[in-house]
Amino acid sequence: MEISKLNFDVIVVGAGTSGAIAARFAAQQGLKVCLIDSNTRSEIGNKVCGDGVLATIFDFLHISPPKGDEFLSLKRGFRLYSPDQKSSLTIKIPLYFVDRLRFGQRLLNEAIDSGIDEFLDKTRAINLTYNKEGVDGIKVRLKNGSKVDLKSKIVIDASGCYSTLRRTIKSTLITNEIPKRDLVLCFRSIVKLPSKSKLIQDLDYCTLIIDPDKRSPGGFIWYFPKSETIINIGLGTFIQYKGLIKEYFQKYVFDYFITQTNFDIISSAGCVVPLRRSLLSCADNGIMFVGDAACHVDPANGGGIDVGMRAGYYAAQVAKNAIYANDYSLNTLWDYNSIIMSDFGAKHAVSDIIRLFFQYKPSKDLNFIIKKNILTDTDISKLWFHGELDLNYKAIIKKVLKGITRPKLLLELKSLTKYMNKVINLYKNYPNSVNSFEKWREQEKSLFEKIYLKFILN
Numbered sequence: 001m002e003i004s005k006l007n008f009d010v011i012v013v014g015a016g017t018s019g020a021i022a023a024r025f026a027a028q029q030g031l032k033v034c035l036i037d038s039n040t041r042s043e044i045g046n047k048v049c050g051d052g053v054l055a056t057i058f059d060f061l062h063i064s065p066p067k068g069d070e071f072l073s074l075k076r077g078f079r080l081y082s083p084d085q086k087s088s089l090t091i092k093i094p095l096y097f098v099d100r101l102r103f104g105q106r107l108l109n110e111a112i113d114s115g116i117d118e119f120l121d122k123t124r125a126i127n128l129t130y131n132k133e134g135v136d137g138i139k140v141r142l143k144n145g146s147k148v149d150l151k152s153k154i155v156i157d158a159s160g161c162y163s164t165l166r167r168t169i170k171s172t173l174i175t176n177e178i179p180k181r182d183l184v185l186c187f188r189s190i191v192k193l194p195s196k197s198k199l200i201q202d203l204d205y206c207t208l209i210i211d212p213d214k215r216s217p218g219g220f221i222w223y224f225p226k227s228e229t230i231i232n233i234g235l236g237t238f239i240q241y242k243g244l245i246k247e248y249f250q251k252y253v254f255d256y257f258i259t260q261t262n263f264d265i266i267s268s269a270g271c272v273v274p275l276r277r278s279l280l281s282c283a284d285n286g287i288m289f290v291g292d293a294a295c296h297v298d299p300a301n302g303g304g305i306d307v308g309m310r311a312g313y314y315a316a317q318v319a320k321n322a323i324y325a326n327d328y329s330l331n332t333l334w335d336y337n338s339i340i341m342s343d344f345g346a347k348h349a350v351s352d353i354i355r356l357f358f359q360y361k362p363s364k365d366l367n368f369i370i371k372k373n374i375l376t377d378t379d380i381s382k383l384w385f386h387g388e389l390d391l392n393y394k395a396i397i398k399k400v401l402k403g404i405t406r407p408k409l410l411l412e413l414k415s416l417t418k419y420m421n422k423v424i425n426l427y428k429n430y431p432n433s434v435n436s437f438e439k440w441r442e443q444e445k446s447l448f449e450k451i452y453l454k455f456i457l458n
Contacts, residue, residue, distance in 0.1 A: 019156070061310075208220050
């Protein structure tokens, strides 16, 4: 058997960015930690994504920002382009672009160096184990093929969008399956271009393009210069476009942007991202979920690295408090839910409404909204940073009265802000204990059903 211990304070499943951070900070609190991952150690961190990390997370965690070989560039923010690419909105927010594998390896090595008791690669979590109080560990298949029960006081699941543990947990609080409408299928290539390529003209900003009618139904096109000669270029679409994603990417993205003949494709791969608000509960007795396993991805842009790292840190802190109190029940772990919702959960819920609106509106409406400055840079920045969108109703009505086209669309936007305010108010009153969760969950469900009816099914 390839393991020296079977009992721990905390088992972290998944050694990606959120899992590595959770394991690191749990170990630094003096907890006995086991970290497992299904990949070989040398491949941990090699994940398909946009490779951007908000700069603020490093100050928040008090850890070193990317440097050396893992650092590729520092951006000033994003530009969101209309479907016709004639208008854009700018969100100014500093973010690092990293070599994803090297960055992931650095976080993993720092987690191991922090003093975790056991690290197991090529080890797959098969199922949760339970005692009468709740989750008390996991059953795993080790790299030698043998099955072992690992016991812990708390499990932190950071195993990704298709988490086996989330999908099979015996819980009335945890969402087992993520609805297909909330999943985005992505495909991207890392491309090396000539040193004087005309394609890479602005290294300061990343580009997002929305075109729900044709090129990116349900998602967006992205184009991120990682350096003067390397770009991350990709496409996200509804999950039902699985059989067409490569064709769409080649036709509407790669062939459109990559016009040179002397390029080199470093890598190409696809993945699935949960693009929605956080799970309404990310905890139950003896377990917490972080990162993609808990839908900790910003619906406004698909970014999940820094959000997952933040969630991993919070999970480690709550785990420490629970173990010191010798209480691993949901009553104690509920603090994790409260922290998540007060930090980014409420903001992501509001962003989720905008995500749904943009996914299902015709491209001509989105061209109009961005071209006419119905949504401004300031509006988008407020939404991004604070989960707030306060459109000027008087200005909207004035434009309608002046005869500007699409008055119905403008009034829909006015209605949209009202629903966003309802959502933010509901999330500000997230229950402080599990006792009142069911009532709150029904209110949340009812509100989002009205949003679907109003802006999607209507």
